[in-house]
Amino acid sequence: MNEPAIESRFEEYLKRQNLKMTPQRRRIFEKAFEVHEHFSVERMYEWLKAETGPAVSRATVYRTLEVLEKGGFIEAVETGRGEVVYEHVLGHEHHDHMVCRVCGRIEEFQDEEIETLQRKNAEKIGFVMTGHLLRLSGICCDCSASLREEGRFEATLKELGA
Amino acid sequence: MNEPAIESRFEEYLKRQNLKMTPQRRRIFEKAFEVHEHFSVERMYEWLKAETGPAVSRATVYRTLEVLEKGGFIEAVETGRGEVVYEHVLGHEHHDHMVCRVCGRIEEFQDEEIETLQRKNAEKIGFVMTGHLLRLSGICCDCSASLREEGRFEATLKELGA
């Protein structure tokens, strides 16, 4: 889906919810779909502050990201390093995450077989499943390479409790 | 493994790390292995305050749970409802969690097949996997039943964004 099409969906959504389109909401929305990386509240705030345009306060970033999440436009991802980041959703298939414990890099992967097994487990236990979180953590390709070069790979593994 | 055996492991661990056994640490440790439910920092603090024994401050609970986690005696579980709870580890096999979004209840399940698939995905992407988090969320058996009785099941599902 292209950007303008997504944006008009957002406008429709706001209308349906009796919410208003404001310059602040527009800026946040557009930024969220313009970037192709995960972002925190703080990061979004910094981006908007650094660029020209109507000022956006932190409070508004918090409030707007909440609206976007409820509307299914973005999704929160807990990184396991004590932070929450967001990613835009529309036009992207469901996927899970792999977080590098050294550099924080987040990679995505999909596995339909795992999804199926999850549903089976939920059923077995009598749960009606509404969502799931699968997050692998470890050391990414690049960090492994440089750690090995420096001879610190094994030590880092141990440090991470593996 | 029985309780005293686990506790002597804790003592050995402390010795190895040049840490000291204190009445506070002992109380926290014993409580963590005595209960068979997940507990938050606050809950642990309240438990100890309500029982007789050497006083334990919140700061000490925080600090001691950190020691226990680093030592591999307990594990932190992010519930996805904005809280972190702990569970003791020794004597329990690895498992994943299913969290009820209505009552907060946490169930455990194991699936070796999922574990294998996770490792395969990590490999595929060049990640050295050191850990993972799989958390299903939904509505537990009991809550489903009572919601259906009250005719609020569908509405609740929608509320949860499913």
Added chain:
DNA sequence: GTCAGTGCAAATACTTTGCATGATA
């Protein structure tokens, strides 16, 4: 014109930390 949104600053919730005191090995 009405109602919702915004910015600000204060409030909240949770966790960590500095420091003086006390306890363990």
Added chain:
DNA sequence: TATCATGCAAAGTATTTGCACTGAC
């Protein structure tokens, strides 16, 4: 007796909220 641990209160950190004002529809 040399550390290490504890309790307390203060300081962080991240997020939410009340309120007066502004702006969208």
